Amino acid sequence: MKLADNKATLSFSNGSPSVEMPVYHGSIGPDVIDIRKLYAQTGMFTYDPGFLSTASCQSAITYIDGDKGELLYRGYPIEQLATQCDFMETCHLLLYGNLPDAAGKVDFTKRVTQHTMVNEQMQFFLRGFRRDAHPMAIMTGLVGALSAFYHDSTDINNPEHREISAIRLIAKMPTLVAMAYKYSAGQPYMYPKNALSYSGNFMHMMFANPCEDYAVNPVIERALDRIFILHADHEQNASTSTVRLCGSSGTNPFAAIAAGVACLWGPAHGGANEACLNMLEDIQKMGGVAKVGEFMNQVKDKNSNVKLMGFGHRVYKNYDPRAKLMQETCKEVLGALGLENDPLFKLAMALEKIALEDDYFVQRKLYPNVDFYSGIVQRAIGIPVSLFTAIFALARTVGWIAQLNEMIGDPEYKIGRPRQLFTGSERRDVLPIDKR
Ligand code: CMC
Numbered sequence: 001m002k003l004a005d006n007k008a009t010l011s012f013s014n015g016s017p018s019v020e021m022p023v024y025h026g027s028i029g030p031d032v033i034d035i036r037k038l039y040a041q042t043g044m045f046t047y048d049p050g051f052l053s054t055a056s057c058q059s060a061i062t063y064i065d066g067d068k069g070e071l072l073y074r075g076y077p078i079e080q081l082a083t084q085c086d087f088m089e090t091c092h093l094l095l096y097g098n099l100p101d102a103a104g105k106v107d108f109t110k111r112v113t114q115h116t117m118v119n120e121q122m123q124f125f126l127r128g129f130r131r132d133a134h135p136m137a138i139m140t141g142l143v144g145a146l147s148a149f150y151h152d153s154t155d156i157n158n159p160e161h162r163e164i165s166a167i168r169l170i171a172k173m174p175t176l177v178a179m180a181y182k183y184s185a186g187q188p189y190m191y192p193k194n195a196l197s198y199s200g201n202f203m204h205m206m207f208a209n210p211c212e213d214y215a216v217n218p219v220i221e222r223a224l225d226r227i228f229i230l231h232a233d234h235e236q237n238a239s240t241s242t243v244r245l246c247g248s249s250g251t252n253p254f255a256a257i258a259a260g261v262a263c264l265w266g267p268a269h270g271g272a273n274e275a276c277l278n279m280l281e282d283i284q285k286m287g288g289v290a291k292v293g294e295f296m297n298q299v300k301d302k303n304s305n306v307k308l309m310g311f312g313h314r315v316y317k318n319y320d321p322r323a324k325l326m327q328e329t330c331k332e333v334l335g336a337l338g339l340e341n342d343p344l345f346k347l348a349m350a351l352e353k354i355a356l357e358d359d360y361f362v363q364r365k366l367y368p369n370v371d372f373y374s375g376i377v378q379r380a381i382g383i384p385v386s387l388f389t390a391i392f393a394l395a396r397t398v399g400w401i402a403q404l405n406e407m408i409g410d411p412e413y414k415i416g417r418p419r420q421l422f423t424g425s426e427r428r429d430v431l432p433i434d435k436r
Contacts, residue, residue, distance in 0.1 A: 091108070174394055260393075
């Protein structure tokens with residue numbers, strides 16, 4: 001963060017003295033006005049619901065240029081990472097700031113795979129849930145419960161604890177997601193197989209059973225790995241900000257990540273992939289491509305409350321670069337599985353085409369986001385729709401941890417404590433109950 005030559009001046013129309021505030025440059029992206037002393041100098045807060053104009057922290061991890069449709073992890077474009085690296089390399093990059101060399105990758109992967117099993121007691125904890133519980137309800141519980149199983153790594157201020165809990169979380173998330181799935185299917189849990197890749201092992205825990213041999217399909221393995229890379233981090237989105245805010249109280253990393261999982265569940269955030277696939281299935285039931293026009297009219301009708309799920313983004317006002325990569329993967333997976341004529345994929349393409357030409361979407365700069373195609377890929381792979389957001393959580397865990405650790409290491413970090421504009425009743429006295 002570099003002090004800029006210029007300063008910001010805030011003046012008031014009522015004659016109150018104006019205030020000067022420093023301006024800082026980042027390495028790329030918009031400058032920020034430092035308002036930390038504003039309250040002390042003016043007795044006023046800023047008002048910014050939804051943080052539309054507020055940088056909540058400084059960060060060197062992920063950069064998004066929403067107008068260009070650019071996403072960089074530690075400076076590397078997502079397109080290069082998705083095509084030239086795998087998820088383990090991406091995790092190393094996000095956590096430590098650099099891509100590993102060959103030996104570093106072997107070492108990091110070994111450290112992660114050593115921790116893929118979860119405490120055996122975890123399955124009994126899982127049994128407390130109904131079989132039809134939503135996987136995100138289960139994941140919120142299981143991730144929070146990790147702090148009870150791994151007491152030796154819960155001090156957020158201890159770098160060794162942070163490191164081991166980071167590795168544990170990355171290693172155990174696929175195991176927990178697969179356990180949640182197996183539990184709902186009434187099938188036996190499959191222990192991790194550490195000879196497999198991160199995504200290959202996840203497929204094995206999801207789709208293998210103890211009665212038969214299971215061979216990992218390399219096209220699907222690569223597709224899952226790409227889904228993980230594309231979802232690994234996305235700067236200060238709602239769940240990441242939740243993790244930072246939760247962690248700012250000094251709570252343990254497992255509890256902070258559980259808060260992120262809970263936030264991600266919402267349909268405006270990670271739950272959009274599930275909502276998007278449900279939407280495609282509903283349109284398909286209504287009559288498919290022939291009904292797209294009718295559905296679009298509902299979306300554009302402000303009284304309908306219907307949204308085109310998988311479209312629009314707070315930051316991207318141009319095509320989401322992850323959606324392009326996801327569409328490519330979608331074609332590859334459907335081709336490899338002989339599902340080229342998948343009606344939902346055709347429907348998604350028809351919706352996208354109409355939306356991109358429609359004034360409503362053009363004027364509002366609404367483009368497909370990553371979730372528009374990720375659901376179709378996951379469904380083709382055999383992942384149940386209700387598990388989609390849990391897979392997003394699995395992938396985002398590394399980003400959450402990287403951001404949490406960055407916050408703890410930031411000398412300017414303080415407990416998060418937003419202020420408010422109070423609009424409720426002024427002070428009043430309690431009347432006796434017969435006089436109210
Ligand atoms: N369908 C129809 N209209 C939309 C949509 C949509 N998907 N998204 C935004 N709009 C309209 C919105 O109604 C508003 O119109 P108006 O100006 O007439 O009131 C305008 O576009 C601006 O939208 P906004 O709600 O002010 O934008 P936002 O930045 O607050 O919301 C969003 C961003 C992602 C919550 C929103 O676009 C949305 O709900 N999209 C659908 C859900 C979705 O796909 N979410 C996944 C996001 S990407 C994955 C992730 O990072 O979690």
